[in-house]
Amino acid sequence: MRRTEPSLKADANRGYSLPRLPRMDFVLPEFLRSMWVSDEARLRWQPRIESISTAWREMEWLTVVEGVRPCVLCSVSTDGWSELRNRSKKQGLTVVPLMVQRSMSKGSAAANPSAMIMRAVIGRRRDAKRFARAWANLDCAEAGALLGYPECCCRFFADAMRQSADQEMLWTVAARSYTTGAESRLLRVDGHPELNIFWRYLGVKAVPHIPCNLNCADSLHLAEQFAGVGRSAGQEDAIAWTSEILRWPLEWSVLHGIAEMKTPIVKLCTNSVATRSRFTIRKSGSAYPEDGARGVDFPFQQQTAVRTSRFTDGLHIIYGTGQ
């Protein structure tokens, strides 16, 4: 499949001009709604996605314990603060608070609108302090390096933030990664499944950061390291479900400040940048869930389900022959 180098325009003063969506002059409040395609899909996948989210938080912390990277950035409720600090201390890690913010969790916000969470960094004392300084100075390169993010991705993120701190990163990354039929308002992308960042809305991801493009080799290496830590911690199921979900096709689009993501099992709506026209990304897939919705339009399939096989998918980094 053809892989096109992203169309970057070098600018001596500003680094690179990154693809951005044209926008209107309003911003919607944050929200996230999900609609399952069927009860069957919800009963099977909702608990799995919740398990993935829980396993991921633990995996992020473990990558610092295991020395994969110096620091982890985390959010913790006021209730969980003491426990996190104590278990980190046992591993020789320090928790440094960065800021307090209102909880975006629907459950806790509905039950207690004033629920607060702490943003904090965890690492060896010296690393955590360095991160806190980088955070205060808005030093993306230093902060990203301490979080173990690849240098290319840190550079990309810093450039993106310099040009606009409030943009739709999904579009920016996809526009740098398109593989086929790129048109001005429709991008068809492929990329490594592990670098599929669209499911981050629900906490399903294989890397902790926004990769510089969907084929970034260094990010793929980081995904392998995270999966290795997760396997060692007994999280094989969460890793396998994540890998399966990230291989499904999906369509993401944005119009008038609302992003919509159609997947085989669930449709999501959330706030995004306000555009006057619809912009669409179609992410191809190599698997389809047996309980996925059927249809003629992308990303749905009509044929009998082809279930991901962890043993036959040659691209599967978790259970691949080399792992």
Ligand SMILES: [Zn+2]
């Ligand atoms: Zn990169």
